[in-house]
Amino acid sequence: MAKMGVIVFLIIWIIGKDVQAAQIRQTLNFLNWSEYIDPEVVRKFEKKFDVKLKEFYFETDDDRDDILVQSDGKGYDLVLASGVAISPYLKHKWVSPVDRSKVPNIEHIDSRWLDAFSEVKGYGIPYFWGTVGIVYRSDLVSQKINSWKQLFHPSEDLRGKVLMIKDYRDTIGAALKSLGYSLNSENLKELDEAEKILLAQKAYVKKYSYLSLSEESALVTGEIAMAMAYNGDAVTLQDYHPQIEFVIPDEGSNLWVDYLLVMESSPRKELAWEFINFVNEPENAARLALYLNFATPNRSAKKFLSSEHLNDPVIYPSEKILSRSEFFKKLSPRVIRKMNSIFSKVEN
């Protein structure tokens, strides 16, 4: 017994010496999705610049908006936001414009993604792009899935086994697509139809939420048989179960781009730009892509990517699918209001 005590004490004493050293370093605050960065890359960055990267998480896009509204855009140095969500932030002057001289690695990025959202050009650096589709368990779902209609009219045995994303544009967008309309439709009648579809689907939906990306994920345990999900997340989930399939439905989907933003209120903008530059080092960008299974906007990273990754049609959809998919456009206030009201009925 005494021996054990001595051992434990010595270990704690030695570790303690290291902890003291850690407290003097600078901290960079990063507001992001959870499980959306490679810890290895973070470690390398922290080591290289002798800083600590502290991550804060939001659970939905609305959640992130709420956090920023409450703090008036203060308290974070870096924020991850999808392209369509950024323009209100610009109105509040929360975002610092991109200084190309501070991010020389910007030259590696394909301009298609830099320019995808015209209202926010020059304010964000693209992080990943991807699509949304249906991920499902081929052993639990009796038919092959290839249409949004099947997600909105599931078979009876899937009651309570469907999961939908907790985002009003994604869900309403998918409903619109299933009816053959554009997901940027401003037509109130079309929106009413989408509302009907979502309300009818409600009884089959267990939750409006996101799948966790681990062995305990509800899709792996079988609690959920079919879900709306982002493409890279689906690839990650496929590692945990041989019968997980992903499809971008025939009607097409949404093409999203996530951006890294440096906040105007940050007292450490230099360091924040360094981080963005660091993750765009082609090798680091490749590491991130392989770890997260998403498509990188960094052209030069491709030479470090395995053929498995580059040839995966889930990560890099075919031209045919891309041609049927749309970026989200900014909508008029009345339409946003209507969508908010629809989604509030659907998720409550």
Added chain:
Amino acid sequence: MPLLVLSLFVVGGVAYINILRISRDDSLNQMKSLLNEVERHVHSGFQTVKANIELFSGSDLLQRYILNSDQEDRYTLMQPSLLTLFASYHRAYPEYYEIRVLLLDGYEDTRFSLEHAPNILEEEGDTPYFREMEQSKETTHLTFYRNADNQEVTLLVSKKLVLVDNSVGPTTRKPVPRGYLALSVRPGFIEQEIKNSQIGREGFIFFTDEHGKILFHPDPRKLDSVLPPLLFKKIVQNTKSGQLLESEYLGENYYFSAKQLHPKLILVGVLPTLELLKASDELAENVALITFSIIVIAGMLLFIFLRYILVNPIEQLNEAVQKMASGSLEIDLAIESKDEIGMLASEFEKMVSDLKTAQEQKDQAQKQSIKIQLELERTNLARDFLEKEKKLMQKTTEIAEAANRSKSEFLANMSHEIRTPLNGIIGMVELLLDTKLDDDQHSLLHTLNVESYSLINIINEILDLSKVEAGKLELEKNPFNLQTLFSNMAEGLALQAKQKDLLFEWNLSAGVPLDLIGDPVRLRQILTNLAGNAFKFTTKGGVSISAELEKMDRNEAKIRFLVKDSGIGIPKEKQTIIFESFTQADGSITRKYGGTGLGTTIVKKFVELMGGTFGLESEEGKGSTFWVSIPFLIQEEKHFLSPIVNSDSVFRNESNFRILLVEDYPTNQRVAMAHLKNAGYQVDLAENGHQAIEAFQEKDYDLILMDIQMPMMDGYEATKEIRKLEEQRNIGGLNTTTSRTRLPIIAMSAHAMKQDVDVSLENGMDDHISKPLRKTVFLSSLKKWLHPQLEHVETGKKRFRRQERKLEENSPMNLHQALDEFEGDQELLYGVLLEFLENVRIQISKMEEALSLGDTELIRKEAHSIKGGAANLTANQFAEFAFELEENGKAADLELCKINLQMLKSELNRLDNYIKESQEIKNENIDC
């Protein structure tokens, strides 16, 4: 008697009249107090809602929302959160079915509602209720209205939000109205009042609006009907007077009482007059009934009295005589009267008492005989008791034994629990040893390391001992080589000797068979234990271990192992105690030499388990020799897998191969095992580097799949260790079990970049597969290394390189390039190519089947893997065809699939011919 009856009637009449009056007043008072109570409840309901809306309007989020004059900004950034807030209010108060924010002009800016009825109006500015809200002097306003969306009578509570905008400059410091928060409430509490309110038996309450329209009524058919104006006028007047109103309505007479609860809500209590009349009629009936029953009761009482005086005593006597006739002598006559009957009774009693005495005597005699019976019973009981005691003793001994066993079982079961944290500590210490430490820290840690290892050893010994006692120790029956065992052991023992400046030597006598079957690990424990003890008690000279053949049968050999030392020796008296648990020769030895003496007990137990014998020869001061004699089975044939070196066949039966899978992560284990087992390999699983090394030492494998990231000892470390051990085997010339000199080790890792592959190779791996495992790639990697013609190891990884399309020759593949990729090994290249062709053929027939079933998904999958495989072999044109087919499968285009599958087939034939032809040419060249 007639007097009585008459007076009774008079009393009844007076009561009747009074009661009638009282009951009428009572009902009416009841109505009044009920109305008061209802009024209180309703007002309290109003207060609650008002208090809630006060609370809600204090919300920070709501205030910031309404102060934001930019509509787009509000809707995009803030409205979702506001709706979530309203949703939470609704969950707390489900009767607040609609929660809205209205702007100053009545525009419905935000509306939370789960009702499925569509929202009819958005511009509410012109509605009467909104005008009321606007014009109200109070900020909180309450009113009733009919909701146009669902036609329900709704209680509307609104709060005018008058706020200061602190974000703007001092000019707007004054609070200004910004908008309204409006709650639409289902007035369930009012309907509840109606249900709970009864006036008498037929009375009830209902509510009307200020025009006499019925809003709430127990009878749903009456809703929305309007009271006759004259009646309603009287009712309204009544609300002020507080008196009772008697009036006619629809042909019946009623009593009304009313209260005004709200400008738009009037409470009315109703009681039909007929009910009161009915009540008094009932009363009269009751009085009559009571009077009549009194008469009847009086008559009955008289009758009973008479009976008591006369009839009863005679009956009693009769009963007593009958009783006696039937044999009973317990008779008690309660007759005390002094008349003839009394005399008769007392004579009778005397006779009875005489009879009683006679009876008693008889009873005594009976009692005696019973006593004697009881004595007999008692002796029987004593005997039973003794039996029980014996049984109890038996049980106690059983329990004691079980307790001892369970203690051992407990320890045996706990072994894992105990060892795991200790292993963790050791692992941590070793990790720490790898970090930056100064000299002090290093030496401290080293001590820690040594101490923890010795701790683990002690615990291991204890656990082993308890395992044996619990009967849970199972000996292995593995083939092993005695020489190898000795030489491995010798390293550590030589070190121990050096530390104490002693000599150490070992030898195996000639004639001792070396290839045996037994439990080498335990044998080693026995020997090292004995040797360790020998070192402990020796200060000069040395220790030697030797083995000699004692007896040999057809396939069994009894081998005697001797551990000799020149130490302090053991006195004769103490020699028997040595092998008993936990003691050394005497206490002073423990203090001088340390140790727990466990080791010798373990030796004893193991040897016994093995079916051997042990003994000791010693003289005090002259040293000791411990010997153990153990039987082993001799290996019949050399146990090794001789590869069928058949130069024609490229394939070998997979089930001859044994593969070690080293992987810690359960899912990955399952996936890999599934692939391997399906392919027909024999697979063993190790969960970390330590287990891998153990397994490597115990069994022979053809290939090891090594995961890199593992706790405690990672794949690199384990591989380095295994290569070291391998070298020792090779050098000692003891590697007689296989003809291979190097075991292929393939790294499995999620890191797939060039640097990662290089690191694997540097650490002694032969190849690198990236995770997640793709079945065909994985299995073909394995096949490559298991190929028996493979003699010398490939150290390069076949990396996929995208080729520029060079269509100089119209050949299905570029053999020069392929050869380049395979670093000149023609035999290997052809082997793999032929295998690929065969696989593709199988896949094509699968796809044809799928085509007939319309399963384009399967086609896509197969084509995808064919594409990958072809690309790896630089058969790029072939890969292109496969890619086309894959696309067709993806697009679920059955027609195109059909066409392209045909094309793929023909291309396959071309490829096949091309390869076979070039092979022939090469062979011809060799011959020449």
